[in-house]
Amino acid sequence: MRDTYIIGTFSTAFEKMPGKSFKDLTREAYLGVLDDVGAEIADDIELAYFGNCGMGTFGQACIRGQVSFTSLVKEGLFPERVPIINVEGACATASLAFHGAWKDILSGQSELTLAIGVEKTFIPDNPDKIQEIFDGGIDQLDADEWRDYYKEAGDLAGKPFDPEKGEGTIFMDTYAMQATYHMKKYGTTQRQIAAASSKNHYHGSLNPKAQYRFEVSVDKVMEDRTISYPLTRSMCAPIGDGAAAAMICSAEYLSKLPPEVQARAVKIRASVLSGGKYRDLDEPGLSSVAAQKAYRQAGLTPDDIDIAEVHDATSFCEIYQCEMLGFCEEGKGGAYVESGATSLGGSRPVNLSGGLVSKGHPIGATGLSMIDELTQQLRGEAGARQADNPKIALAENGGGVMGFDEAACSIIILEANS
Structure with missing residues (x-):
């Protein structure tokens, strides 16, 4: 298999940014990754x-990447006539973009490709649009x-499905059922x-780009407002905006x-x-299948594996993914x-970025923010x-x-260039 390399990564800060547009975030991530390459x-x-x-919720249903790069092309910052392939896979969107860019190098059709994920989920004057x-x-x-x-x-989990009682999205209820x-x-x-x-949250307090940069004790997490038992607010990823490349x-x-x-x-x-299905509760999840292939x-x-970033949309997810990835017994x-x-300092640090619950989770950018964090770590450039x-x-x-x-x-899986 052809050797492939990451030569640059970048992530914006993740936060609520009603004053920044998709084009603003695209520009910041794209110019940031160029600057990181250093050539x-x-x-x-x-x-x-x-x-x-x-x-699409903001009115741009198609040609999203082409529209977002328009001014960069006009200014000569992004080359003319380069094809842009638009990718969507919910919270895995940015990782799908990465996979596509990697495969294009792997095939030999390209020598240099870009993967970028851009998202805005905070709409302060229209919460129905957020839900959409x-x-x-x-x-x-x-x-x-x-x-x-x-x-x-x-019924099997002992937690009746009643999304009307939860405070978050339906996804928090599904995670809560898995946790129970x-x-x-x-x-x-x-x-x-x-x-x-x-x-x-401690890891996030060390990350200058995290949406939440404060520590929360175990007791305070337990005492926080319940979103869907056993999940409290501190155990759930926030809504926010951002981009990564x-x-x-x-x-x-x-x-x-x-x-x-x-x-x-x-x-x-x-x-x-790997692709999901409606599985039995006792059947391993699709991340187990994907991990074995990887x-x-x-x-x-x-x-x-020395370090990992996992998709902790809730804090239960880190527990579950450590099992699915083979870091510990089921x-x-x-x-x-x-x-x-x-x-940090443990035998296998996970989510040194702060994870989704602290770093933030702008859904279409999250996967590439993980790659940015791991690249910094493998370079020895992650600071505190x-x-x-x-x-x-x-x-x-x-x-x-x-389903679940x-x-x-x-x-x-990435490796330091020693």
Whole structure:
């Protein structure tokens, strides 16, 4: 398989930005990734993948990337006639953009590609529009299918499906049902979920681009307002805006770049996808399937992973994903996280960025923000939250829901360029 490398990444700060447009965020992420590369390469870009979920709600249903790059092309900052492929996969959108850009290099058709994810989910004067964006992540054509599924699953989990009682989106209710079933089956506790949240809020306090930059104790997490039991507000990702990007190239192209660029390059060991289904509650999730494919592609095992960024739309998700990724035994994720293993200084730090619950979760940008964090870590450039000399990193990013699966899941494995 052809060697491929990341030579630049960038993420905006994640926050509520009603004063910034999609074009503003696109410009910031694109110019940021060029600056991170540290070489004049813009004219060499052959293809771009543009990830977004919500622009249709703002009136731009089609040609989203082309519209967002219009002024950059006019100003000569982005090359003319370069094709832009628009990508959507709910919360996994940016990772799908990355996968497409990587495959284009892998195929030999391109030497340098761009992946970018841009999102705005905060609409202060129209909360119904916010809901419209999130509603797109679940089947709207046959809603009775998932309503019946969740009703049955809620009965099994001991948490009746009643979305009218929850304060968040329906997705928080689905995560809450999974958490209560895990608690019922394995003895996982609400306090262990709170420990995952508290840990990631600490990590986020060290991240200058995180939406929430404050610490929250385990007790305070437990005492926070309930969104959908056992999940409190501090355990749930916030709504926000942001953008992130990555520049990917072939080994041949990298060899022609300055030595300082080559030294900071990060190798892509694997990028795989899997698709969701309506599974049984006791059946492993699609991230387990994707992870096994990724380990095979990279020739690695879970024990080889030094750090990870996982999709903790709720803090229960980190517990669950540590199990699905093989970092601990199934059913032991709560104890694993509570032990400190996934904390900064632990045996395998997870979500050093602060994770979605602290860093933020602008859905179409999230996956590439994970790549930005892991790239900084593998370069040794993460500052106060820097892990101890990581060599192999993994990103897990899921999008949309199909029962208790995500509709799509991405696993990406990266290696430091030693």
